[in-house]
Amino acid sequence: xxxxxxxxxxxxxxxxxxxxxxxxxxxxxxxxxxxxxxxxxxxxxxxxxxxxxxxxxxxxxxxxxxxxxxxxxxxxxxxxxxxxxxxxxxxxxxxxxxxxxxxxxxxxxxxxxxxx
Amino acid sequence: xxxxxxxxxxxxxxxxxxxxxxxxxxxxxxxxxxxxxxxxxxxxxxxxxxxxxxxxxxxxxxxxxxxxxxxxxxxxxxxxxxxxxxxxxxxxxxxxxxxxxxxxxxxxx
Numbered sequence: 001x002x003x004x005x006x007x008x009x010x011x012x013x014x015x016x017x018x019x020x021x022x023x024x025x026x027x028x029x030x031x032x033x034x035x036x037x038x039x040x041x042x043x044x045x046x047x048x049x050x051x052x053x054x055x056x057x058x059x060x061x062x063x064x065x066x067x068x069x070x071x072x073x074x075x076x077x078x079x080x081x082x083x084x085x086x087x088x089x090x091x092x093x094x095x096x097x098x099x100x101x102x103x104x105x106x107x108x109x110x111x112x113x114x115x116x
Numbered sequence: 117x118x119x120x121x122x123x124x125x126x127x128x129x130x131x132x133x134x135x136x137x138x139x140x141x142x143x144x145x146x147x148x149x150x151x152x153x154x155x156x157x158x159x160x161x162x163x164x165x166x167x168x169x170x171x172x173x174x175x176x177x178x179x180x181x182x183x184x185x186x187x188x189x190x191x192x193x194x195x196x197x198x199x200x201x202x203x204x205x206x207x208x209x210x211x212x213x214x215x216x217x218x219x220x221x222x223x224x225x
Contacts, residue, residue: 005202027175031211033211033213035213041153041200041217041218042215042217042218043202043204043215044215045212045213045214048210048211050126050211055210055211056211088157090159094211096211098137103147103164104149104164105149105161105211105213106161107151107158107159107161109157109158110157110158110159111159
C-alpha cells in the first residue's frame with residue numbers, strides 16, 4: 001500500500017494551460033505539504049495544510065492554488081502554466097504534535113511537470 | 117529563515133568505502149531529517165533525528181543540536197547508495213522543512 005501517492009507521475013503540457021496534480025495519503029496524518037524541486041535539485045516548500053486549513057503559504061505565484069477537500073487529500077492546481085513552472089512537485093504528509101512540533105515527513109513519488 | 121549547508125557537494129567512493137556527510141544549520145531546529153533521493157527521483161526517509169544518534173543497518177546519523185549540525189555516516193558503501201542525500205530542518209514549529217542543497221554520492225563498483 002502506497003503511503004503518499006500522487007497523480008499523474010508525468011505531465012507534459014503547453015504554456016498557458018491549466019493543470020492539476022492530486023495527492024492522497026493513507027497514513028492518517030493531519031498535515032500535508034507541497035514542495036517544488038527545480039532543475040538543480042533544490043527543494044523548496046510551497047504550501048502546507050493542517051486539517052484542511054492553510055498553514056504555510058510561501059512566496060508562490062497566485063497561479064498556484066492548493067485545495068484540501070479533506071485531511072487525506074491535498075491537490076495543487078496551476079493556472080496559465082509558464083515555462084518556469086517545469087519542475088518536479090512533491091507532496092508530503094506528517095503528523096504535527098501538540099505545540100507544533102512536527103514528526104517525520106513522508107514524501108510521495110513526485111510529479112514531473114514539463115511545460116513546452 | 118534558517119540556512120542549511122551540506123558538505124561535501126559531491127562525493128565519489130569506491131564500493132566498500134566509508135563516508136561522512138555533514139549538515140550545518142544557521143539556527144536551532146526542532147525537526148531534522150535525512151533523505152536519500154535515488155536515481156529514479158524518489159525521496160526516501162533515512163532518519164528523523166532532531167538530536168542524538170540513530171543507526172539503521174550500514175547507515176547511522178548523529179545530531180548535535182546545541183552545535184547546530186548533523187552527520188550521516190555510510191559504512192561499506194554499495195552502488196545502490198548512489199544518489200543525492202538531503203538534510204532538512206524546521207525551526208518554526210510549522211513543519212516547514214528547509215532543505216540543504218544536497219550531497220551527490222556516486223559509488224563505483
